[in-house]
Structure formats: structure tokens, C-alpha cells
Amino acid sequence: MSFPKVRVPYLLLLPGFVFLFTFFILPIINLAQTSTQTPLSGGDTGEYEQTLAFSNYIQAFVENKEQFGRSFLYATLATIFALAIAYPLAYAIAFKSGKYKNILLVLVVAPFFTSFLLRTVAWKQILGEEGFVVPGLRALNIIGEQTTLTSTSVAVVAGMTYNFLPFMTLPLYASLERIDPRTIEAAGDLYANGLTAFRRVTVPLSMPGVVAGTLLTFIPAAGDYVNAAILGSPNTKMIGNVIESRYFKIVDYPTAAALSFTLMVAILILVTLYIRKAGTEELV
Amino acid sequence: MTNESISARGDLRLTRITKSYGDFTAVDDLTLTIPKGSFFALLGPSGCGKTTTLRMVAGLEEPTVGSIHLGDTDITTTRPYQRPINTVFQNYALFPHLTIFENIAFGLRRRGIKDVKEQVDKVLSLVELPHLAERKPTQLSGGQQQRIALARAIVNRPALLLLDEPLGALDLKLRRQMQIELKWIQREVGLTFVHVTHDQEEAMTMADTIAVMNEGKIEQMGSPADLYDNPETAFVANFLGQSNLIKGKIDGNDGDNLVVDLYGQKISMPKKRSHAIDNSLYAGIRPEKFRISRLATPVKGNVLTGGRIEDVSYIGVSTQYVVAMPWGQELMVFEQNDDGVAPFDKGDEVNISWEPTFTFGLRGDEDIEAGTEVNPEEIEAE
Numbered sequence: 001m002s003f004p005k006v007r008v009p010y011l012l013l014l015p016g017f018v019f020l021f022t023f024f025i026l027p028i029i030n031l032a033q034t035s036t037q038t039p040l041s042g043g044d045t046g047e048y049e050q051t052l053a054f055s056n057y058i059q060a061f062v063e064n065k066e067q068f069g070r071s072f073l074y075a076t077l078a079t080i081f082a083l084a085i086a087y088p089l090a091y092a093i094a095f096k097s098g099k100y101k102n103i104l105l106v107l108v109v110a111p112f113f114t115s116f117l118l119r120t121v122a123w124k125q126i127l128g129e130e131g132f133v134v135p136g137l138r139a140l141n142i143i144g145e146q147t148t149l150t151s152t153s154v155a156v157v158a159g160m161t162y163n164f165l166p167f168m169t170l171p172l173y174a175s176l177e178r179i180d181p182r183t184i185e186a187a188g189d190l191y192a193n194g195l196t197a198f199r200r201v202t203v204p205l206s207m208p209g210v211v212a213g214t215l216l217t218f219i220p221a222a223g224d225y226v227n228a229a230i231l232g233s234p235n236t237k238m239i240g241n242v243i244e245s246r247y248f249k250i251v252d253y254p255t256a257a258a259l260s261f262t263l264m265v266a267i268l269i270l271v272t273l274y275i276r277k278a279g280t281e282e283l284v
Numbered sequence: 285m286t287n288e289s290i291s292a293r294g295d296l297r298l299t300r301i302t303k304s305y306g307d308f309t310a311v312d313d314l315t316l317t318i319p320k321g322s323f324f325a326l327l328g329p330s331g332c333g334k335t336t337t338l339r340m341v342a343g344l345e346e347p348t349v350g351s352i353h354l355g356d357t358d359i360t361t362t363r364p365y366q367r368p369i370n371t372v373f374q375n376y377a378l379f380p381h382l383t384i385f386e387n388i389a390f391g392l393r394r395r396g397i398k399d400v401k402e403q404v405d406k407v408l409s410l411v412e413l414p415h416l417a418e419r420k421p422t423q424l425s426g427g428q429q430q431r432i433a434l435a436r437a438i439v440n441r442p443a444l445l446l447l448d449e450p451l452g453a454l455d456l457k458l459r460r461q462m463q464i465e466l467k468w469i470q471r472e473v474g475l476t477f478v479h480v481t482h483d484q485e486e487a488m489t490m491a492d493t494i495a496v497m498n499e500g501k502i503e504q505m506g507s508p509a510d511l512y513d514n515p516e517t518a519f520v521a522n523f524l525g526q527s528n529l530i531k532g533k534i535d536g537n538d539g540d541n542l543v544v545d546l547y548g549q550k551i552s553m554p555k556k557r558s559h560a561i562d563n564s565l566y567a568g569i570r571p572e573k574f575r576i577s578r579l580a581t582p583v584k585g586n587v588l589t590g591g592r593i594e595d596v597s598y599i600g601v602s603t604q605y606v607v608a609m610p611w612g613q614e615l616m617v618f619e620q621n622d623d624g625v626a627p628f629d630k631g632d633e634v635n636i637s638w639e640p641t642f643t644f645g646l647r648g649d650e651d652i653e654a655g656t657e658v659n660p661e662e663i664e665a666e
Contacts, residue, residue: 182377185344188364189371190391190436200390204381 175209294355301350312500325491522655564648
């Protein structure tokens with residue numbers, strides 16, 4: 001059997017399209033519908049009717065603006081810390097690791113061999129009273145005798161930084177590794193000292209990796225609820241935790257859907273602004 | 285220190301430079317002076333140490349032993365960015381994120397020069413690409429990138445410009461054109477150019493002085509004509525063009541000439557063109573210096589009899605013959621096609637003759653295959 005050539009690309013797209021339509025587009029439409037429903041009068045808990053109540057959005061946002069703010073703050077902090085840790089790491093792997101390059105790359109992705117949840121629970125141990133971090137910091141007088149780390153925002157941000165670190169490291173590595181070392185030599189040849197060559201050549205050339213890595217960290221971090229649930233307390237609740245509890249505990253589907261939509265749109269706007277800025281600004 | 289090195293000017297002197305990587309010696313006790321204002325070529329096969337030498341001059345490698353001076357300033361351990369030396373890299377190494385204008389202005393800006401426009405525009409016109417200032421490097425052809433790489437280096441007016449196989453990535457026609465342009469630009473700007481290449485034609489076209497390098501050492505240094513006409517070693521004789529090397533014995537003197545016995549036939553050659561250290565020697569004659577004649581034709585100069593045409597290749601401008609000699613050696617002969625017809629056929633019995641002054645003599649213990657092996661990388665670069 002032969003297909004006319006023009007149809008081949010469409011045929012190749014078909015499986016992906018069917019999948020995305022069934023498991024992304026339809027649920028999104030469903031979510032949009034749910035977000036404007038109101039409780040069915042006289043119905044049971046969890047029974048709602050379609051009323052186009054857009055006021056759900058305003059109410060949901062006003063009630064949870066603190067958690068929204070916290071989500072974006074934590075996600076931003078985790079992204080910054082992950083960038084600060086991952087850049088030197090990716091740089092060392094790309095330029096200085098020699099024959100150990102592949103081993104180091106395997107080590108970067110090694111955490112994926114264990115479940116995300118399990119690793120986060122392990123962090124609870126590490127940051128707990130019986131771990132070595134808290135006694136260590138106390139011995140160094142960095143934190144007081146009464147201070148603990150679990151159930152604090154520090155623990156949540158630390159956990160997020162850790163969990164999303166590979167997503168930052170790998171794109172950074174990929175873009176650093178692609179830099180022709182001779183362009184860096186050329187910068188030195190053209191009177192740039194090490195720091196200037198780094199600032200003027202290495203950093204701009206690694207920007208695609210910085211953008212990809214920060215997006216891959218920030219987006220899931222902003223919607224994350226596992227780290228806050230396991231490592232945090234009610235005071236460190238993020239928007240993901242609110243959505244989770246609205247859906248599964250309070251069965252308040254409209255509010256949960258409205259919050260999900262608001263989060264999605266907020267991330268979309270932030271990311272668009274960010275890419276525009278990173279893409280068009282003079283990178284030098 | 286910084287200001288002193290940046291402003292250093294004068295001859296480049298390498299003194300007893302050695303560069304080793306573990307057990308491997310890339311450059312071996314090399315001493316070399318490159319006069320200010322010259323166009324100097326380091327020529328040799330890949331792995332001969334020429335690029336390592338260049339990188340040590342640029343400051344990208346440090347010599348294991350020895351010193352490098354520019355004028356009176358010792359720059360052996362000076363950082364690359366503190367040397368008044370710029371490099372045209374093999375694959376140009378242009379900054380892909382910067383416009384052509386900013387690529388060229390890079391060195392000027394790093395030295396704190398604020399008003400760069402005039403100098404950049406001037407050098408862009410010198411390389412005849414003023415309309416490309418706002419493009420990015422990836423939008424340029426290979427030949428254009430090559431010129432921008434050159435412009436980016438010479439705009440700084442360095443004491444020394446290093447060119448690392450600058451034309452290697454260009455096709456043959458463009459390479460020929462750039463060879464002529466580079467030479468013209470060198471005269472125009474009056475800078476010292478040090479050019480590294482494995483392409484003997486490129487070196488001979490451009491350089492005033494060529495140093496032929498082999499296994500980390502300089503085999504011979506001189507003008508292109510010197511090296512070609514009077515090579516001192518089999519490596520130079522074979523690496524620069526082709527040579528016929530015939531084993532012989534010095535059989536006596538005849539005034540300023542030596543009498544040499546080549547398998548029982550006597551020839552003569554100028555004494556001063558012999559580099560033999562004892563009686564044994566290889567007589568070297570370039571293929572285009574030979575003349576082929578029929579047995580009955582009287583000839584002047586040196587004659588070798590008993591040849592037989594083994595192969596004839598007509599290549600337009602000349603005809604190349606392979607002539608088998610009685611002692612089993614095959615000689616290459618290039619004859620100009622002056623009369624438009626190939627006058628000899630395969631199997632013809634011939635004599636070979638040449639002017640005695642065209643003969644050069646090499647030591648009898650030379651490896652006559654040296655410099656003839658063609659390296660796969662070089663074929664690729666063609």
C-alpha cells in the first residue's frame with residue numbers, strides 16, 4: 001500500500017494528536033466547565049451543576065492569594081538555587097571532566113532511578129532531628145538549639161531545589177558542551193581575561209541552556225505539592241496543596257478547577273514574558 | 285608587566301623550546317627567530333609540532349623548557365590576553381552570538397577603546413565586506429568568515445599575527461584567491477604574519493621565509509626558492525614538491541664540481557650543493573629539470589643512459605613520464621608540452637639528461653622515503 005507523499009506527515013502526527021486530544025484537550029475542556037459550576041441545590045456533597053459562575057475564579061483567588069504568592073516565591077528561589085548549583089556543575093562536566101564525563105552525567109540522572117516521593121521522604125530524614133544536618137548546623141552555631149528545619153519553608157525550598165536539579169543541569173550541560181572551546185580561546189587571544197571571557201562569551205553562549213533549565217525547574221516547581229506536603233507545614237502550603245485538598249478532601253471541584261486554570265494561565269504569562277526577554281535582549 | 289608586554293614590538297625569538305606531553309615530545313629543542321614585518325610559514329605534516337609551536341607563541345600552551353621573546357620582552361609565561369599577539373583560528377572561532385561588527389570590535393573594547401566604529405569600518409573595507417557588519421557569523425559563507433576572522437585579529441594591530449591553517453576549510457579556488465589576498469593584506473598592514481600550514485603550495489605562495497618542521501624539529505629554513513632548489517634533507521626534498529633521489533658515490537673533484545658515480549655512470553654537480561658528510565650521497569633532481577631524449581640525439585650536461593619509458597600521463601600543461609632505469613629505479617620526469625604532442629611512447633628506449641647545476645646532494649644515510657607518506661587527514665583537507 002502506498003500513500004501520496006503529502007499525507008505522510010499527517011499520518012505521522014495522527015497518534016500524537018489522538019493521544020493529546022483524548023488526554024489533554026478533552027480534560028482541559030472538562031476542567032473549564034467544572035471551574036464555572038456551582039453546587040447543585042439540594043444535591044449531595046460533590047454534586048454540581050453548570051452555571052457559568054465566573055465568580056468562582058475571583059473567590060478562589062482571593063481566598064488563596066497567599067498560597068499563590070508562596071508558590072511563585074518558592075519556585076523562584078528553588079530555580080535560583082538550582083541554577084547556582086547546576087551551572088558550575090554543568091561547566092565542570094562539560095569542560096573539565098575529561099574521561100569521567102559519562103560517569104558524572106550518569107550520576108546527575110541517578111536520582112531518577114528512585115521514586116520522587118521516596119527521595120523527598122528521605123529528605124525529611126536528612127533534615128530531621130536524627131539527621132546530620134541539624135546537629136551539624138547547631139554545632140557550628142549557624143542555627144540555635146531550638147531551631148528545626150523540617151516543616152519550614154527552608155526545607156520545602158531545599159527539597160524542590162534538590163528534586164529539580166537534574167532538570168536544570170542537563171540542559172545547561174547540553175548548551176555548554178556545544179560551545180566550541182576555541183571561541184573561549186579566541187576571547188583570551190583578544191585581550192579578555194578569564195572572567196571577561198566567561199561573562200562575554202561562555203555565559204551568552206550558554207543562555208539557551210539557562211532558559212531551558214530555568215523553565216524546566218520553575219514550571220513544575222510552581223505547581224509542585226509533594227515537597228510542601230512532605231517537608232513543609234500548614235504555614236508553607238503552596239497552591240498545589242490547596243488544589244489537591246480541594247479536589248480530594250473537600251470535593252470542591254469548581255474551586256480546584258478554577259485554581260488550576262489560574263495557575264496555568266499565570267505560569268503561561270510569566271514564561272512568555274521571560275522567553276521574550278531572554279530571546280530579544282542584547283545578550284552581551 | 286602587562287603594559288610592557290602589550291606594547292612589546294620586534295623580532296620573535298624562540299630559544300631552545302621543548303614541549304612534552306608525558307612521553308611524547310611535540311616540539312624538540314627548537315630555536316627560531318622570526319624577523320619583524322616578515323611573512324613566515326611553519327610548514328610540516330600534521331603532528332610535526334607546528335601548531336603546538338604556534339599555540340606556545342599565542343600563550344595557549346606553555347613550553348616545558350625554553351623561552352619566547354618578543355623584541356626584548358620575555359613573554360614565555362605571559363597570559364594570552366596580555367600578549368600583543370592575535371590569532372586567526374583554524375575554524376575561525378568567531379563569536380556566534382555577536383554581530384560581525386561586535387566580533388571585530390571585541391579586542392578593541394577589551395582594551396578599553398571606546399570609539400571603535402572608525403577602526404572596525406576601516407578593517408571591514410580592507411577585507412571588502414563592509415556590508416556585512418550587522419550580520420551574525422552563521423549567515424556568512426566560509427570565505428567571508430575567514431576574512432572576518434582575519435579582520436578581527438588585524439584590527440588590533442598586533443605585533444604578531446598568527447594564522448593556524450587559515451585556509452584549510454576553503455575550497456581550492458577560494459584558497460588560491462585568499463592566498464594572494466592575505467599576502468596583499470600583509471604588505472598593506474605591515475604586520476608580522478606567522479602562518480602554520482601543511483600545504484606546501486600555500487606556504488610557498490605566501491611566505492618570504494619557510495621553516496619546514498618534522499617531528500618537533502626544524503628540518504630546514506629559507507626562502508621558498510632556496511628550499512625547493514636546494515633541499516638539505518630527504519624530508520624537505522620530498523615534502524616540498526617531488527624529487528628523484530639516486531644513490532651514488534663521490535668519485536672525485538673537478539674544480540668547483542664533484543664527480544659522482546650513479547650506478548656506474550658519471551655525473552657532475554656543484555660542490556656547494558652537496559650536503560653529504562662522506563663519500564656516499566643521494567643525487568637529487570626535480571622531475572621538471574630532467575630532459576628525455578632518444579638514444580641517437582646528442583645532449584649536453586649530465587646524462588643517464590639505459591632508460592625505458594614505463595608510463596605516460598598527459599596532464600595538459602605537461603606530460604609526466606615514469607622512466608625505468610637499468611638499476612631498477614623508476615624516475616619521474618615532467619616535460620612541458622611545448623610542441624603540443626607527447627613525443628615518447630611507453631616502451632621507448634631513452635636517455636635522461638639535465639643541467640649539472642640543478643643537482644642537489646643529500647647525505648647517503650638518509651631515509652629517501654621521508655616526507656613522501658601522505659597522511660589521510662591531509663587528503664581530507666584537500
